[in-house]
Amino acid sequence: MADSTIPTGTPDTGSPPGGGQATSGARISPISRARVRPTGSRREIVIWYLMRVSGVGLFVLALAHFSILHFIWDPANQTAQFIIDQRWDNVFWRGFDWLLLMLVLFHGFMGMRTVILDYVHHPEWRPALLWALYILGAVLFVFGTTVVLTLPVPGAS
Amino acid sequence: MSRLPTLLRYRGREGMAAWAFHRLSGIGIFAFIVLHVIDIYLVGGNPGVYNDVLQFYASLPGRILEVVLGAALLYHALNGLRIIIIDFWPAMTVYHRVLWWGSWVIFISLGVPGALIILRPVWLPLLQQLGLA
Numbered sequence: 001m002a003d004s005t006i007p008t009g010t011p012d013t014g015s016p017p018g019g020g021q022a023t024s025g026a027r028i029s030p031i032s033r034a035r036v037r038p039t040g041s042r043r044e045i046v047i048w049y050l051m052r053v054s055g056v057g058l059f060v061l062a063l064a065h066f067s068i069l070h071f072i073w074d075p076a077n078q079t080a081q082f083i084i085d086q087r088w089d090n091v092f093w094r095g096f097d098w099l100l101l102m103l104v105l106f107h108g109f110m111g112m113r114t115v116i117l118d119y120v121h122h123p124e125w126r127p128a129l130l131w132a133l134y135i136l137g138a139v140l141f142v143f144g145t146t147v148v149l150t151l152p153v154p155g156a157s
Numbered sequence: 158m159s160r161l162p163t164l165l166r167y168r169g170r171e172g173m174a175a176w177a178f179h180r181l182s183g184i185g186i187f188a189f190i191v192l193h194v195i196d197i198y199l200v201g202g203n204p205g206v207y208n209d210v211l212q213f214y215a216s217l218p219g220r221i222l223e224v225v226l227g228a229a230l231l232y233h234a235l236n237g238l239r240i241i242i243i244d245f246w247p248a249m250t251v252y253h254r255v256l257w258w259g260s261w262v263i264f265i266s267l268g269v270p271g272a273l274i275i276l277r278p279v280w281l282p283l284l285q286q287l288g289l290a
Contacts, residue, residue, distance in 0.1 A: 031253045032243040033172035034179075052244065055237045063234055066227060071274050075223070076215035080204030083197075101194065108187045115184065140191065143198040151201045 035114070047110055054107040061100040085154055094148050101144045109137040175257065179236050182229035189226055217279060224272045231268055235260040 029036045038044040069078070078087070088094050112133055120126045199207035213219045239256045242249050249256065273280070284290035 028176070029243070030172065031250050032240045033176040034240040034244070037244070052241050055241060059234045059238060062230060066230055067271075070223060070227065071271065074215070075211055075219065076278070078211050078214075080200045080207045083200045104190055108183075108190055111183050112187055115180065136191065140194045144194045147198045147201045 051107060051110055054103045057103045058100070058107055061096065061103060065097065065100055084151060088148075088151055089154055098145065098148045101141075101148075105137055105141055105144075109133060175236055175239075178232055179240075182233040185229045186226070186233060215278075220275050220279065223275050227271055227275065228264075228268055231264055231271075235264055 027036045028034065035048065037048050069075070073082075073087075088097075113130060116126065116129050116133065120129055196207060196210045199210070214223065239253075239260050242256060243253060281290060
């Protein structure tokens, strides 16, 4: 029989749907093989929707970003000076890449949260890893936003 | 019941591969995003180190990793779209097998040319040596 739950540390016979903690016993659709829309916790429902909304945004922005920097330009040309002089010499591409960063920080970090919740059940490791994840996310937010905002624009100084 | 890691446990037909690939590609992309935000920070923070990192990206091992990254990104994007279509348009459930195999057709038809472009510095000199380009 196909397993219809993500195991949550309870025996692998599968925990009852909706049982246990907010994110445990998350059900997997037998068709799409993704998490079905959670019930109960409002926070989990909001995250479920936002994963899909940010996913659509990333489908466009991330694939465009990858295509531009590998098919139009090539890593062989992308020195720091290239970023300053050509890639980020205008507000549009800085804004584009910053929006991409915001979407990826939400989508990637909430995705990793799901992975941790699925595999880590140790009562101390689980919150420790989640905190490490959120702190890493905050650090990347600061790093990424700092470089978008502070990198000099040619001719502006 | 088995104690196999979740990724290896049988989840049935196409679905198991879809789910496992989605998770693995997601974790891989996450790892690259962490590296990439740090490397782009170096454009302002330490341009010399940034240029060294980009030189690695432009090398052969770097380009092979970029092809892997691009494949992970394209798979995750297409499979994610498939999930969203089925989630929000349940009538499409009837066609879930078409959606699955269709996403692989798109994956190959976009991915192979993309890989060839990224790996151009590898095969172009070979063709030139052979007098074919």
